[in-house]
Amino acid sequence: MTRAPAVEAHGLALGYGGEPALEGVDFEAAPGAALCVLGPNGGGKTTLFRALLGELQPLAGRVRVAGRPAYLAQTERTRLDFPVSALDVALMGSLADGRWWRPPGRSQRHAALAALGRVGLEGQASVRFGELSGGQRQRVLLARALTQDAAVLLLDEPFAGVDPASAERITAVFTELRAEGRTLLVSTHDVESARLFDLVLCLNRRQVAFGTPAQRLGREVLETTYGSDIVVLEGSGDTAVRAITVQHHEH
Numbered sequence: 001m002t003r004a005p006a007v008e009a010h011g012l013a014l015g016y017g018g019e020p021a022l023e024g025v026d027f028e029a030a031p032g033a034a035l036c037v038l039g040p041n042g043g044g045k046t047t048l049f050r051a052l053l054g055e056l057q058p059l060a061g062r063v064r065v066a067g068r069p070a071y072l073a074q075t076e077r078t079r080l081d082f083p084v085s086a087l088d089v090a091l092m093g094s095l096a097d098g099r100w101w102r103p104p105g106r107s108q109r110h111a112a113l114a115a116l117g118r119v120g121l122e123g124q125a126s127v128r129f130g131e132l133s134g135g136q137r138q139r140v141l142l143a144r145a146l147t148q149d150a151a152v153l154l155l156d157e158p159f160a161g162v163d164p165a166s167a168e169r170i171t172a173v174f175t176e177l178r179a180e181g182r183t184l185l186v187s188t189h190d191v192e193s194a195r196l197f198d199l200v201l202c203l204n205r206r207q208v209a210f211g212t213p214a215q216r217l218g219r220e221v222l223e224t225t226y227g228s229d230i231v232v233l234e235g236s237g238d239t240a241v242r243a244i245t246v247q248h249h250e251h
Contacts, residue, residue, distance in 0.1 A: 004066070006031045006152050006183035007052065011061030014047050020059055022047045024206045029185065029199060031066070031151070032178050036194040036213075037187040039203035040226055045187040046074075048203065049154045052185070066183075070150035072141055074157045086132065086140045087125040090116050093147030108147075115143035118176075120169045135166025142170060153177065155186045159193065191222060 005028040012025035022044030050056040090112035119139040202208040209216040
């Protein structure tokens with residue numbers, strides 16, 4: 001018996017009023033799959049995540065997610081300057097069940113500590129969030145997502161600005177999550193990291209391509225996805241292409 005996709009979109013168009021910000025989106029991701037959402041800044045990656053979170057209603061088409069997804073926002077968009085500890089931030093994941101008025105109980109604290117341990121930061125549970133390094137803060141935010149115990153995780157640029165040790169730990173956690181049957185959607189504008197995923201969804205205000213990296217990450221697709229923001233380093237034709245992107249960060 002074939003299992004239903006954990007995430008799917010069909011004929012999806014999204015916008016904020018006026019012309020669609022993203023359109024023509026069709027993809028599916030099975031339980032346990034890791035899908036890279038690839039494209040330039042402003043290409044629609046975060047817009048897609050907002051629809052998957054239920055924050056943005058489609059202009060056309062439909063989208064379905066198995067259960068309530070957990071979300072890891074870009075670090076630079078997360079304002080946690082007030083005096084909270086790493087454990088406090090991880091515990092915020094327990095608010096996803098809607099019971100925000102209740103103080104966290106023993107089970108929620110245990111889950112948050114376990115999540116911090118999973119990202120290698122249980123020993124920093126009492127440290128103020130603002131005193132942690134950038135990579136450690138990103139791992140704490142990942143722990144907050146893990147505390148939700150979701151079947152689907154949406155991770156918006158999770159490796160942006162993190163140190164190699166944190167990147168290695170985050171990658172190891174992703175491998176564990178996939179082995180548990182959880183589905184990961186990870187947005188990035190880095191072409192080479194996209195090659196490590198099961199599937200890739202290329203966006204630039206519309207769906208450019210969807211499939212395996214080996215099938216889709218050729219020169220034509222990359223140039224359509226990035227336009228003048230891509231530089232081919234080596235390779236030729238539609239295979240063996242290596243590239244870097246030149247990004248002008250926008251929100």
